[in-house]
Amino acid sequence: MFIIEALHPEGWRPQGSFQQEYWAYLEAQTRCCSDGRNFRIIDSRSHQVVSLVNTSSCRLSPAIR
DSSP states (O other), X not given: OEEEEEEETTEEEEEEEESSHHHHHHHHHHHHHHHOOOEEEEETTTXXXXXXXXXXXXXXXXXXX
């Protein structure tokens, strides 16, 4: 299980979980690009952070540029 956490002023808060890392990353990226918060993904088995997601992962569509 991969847990999504968002960084709030009070610290990291759980935001959801997915069985596959890919879907957890996509959800974290979508939320990050929507609200501008930093997110991290944690592997619940190893308790290791496997990914950090920030607004640098948000890109404009080529048609918008």
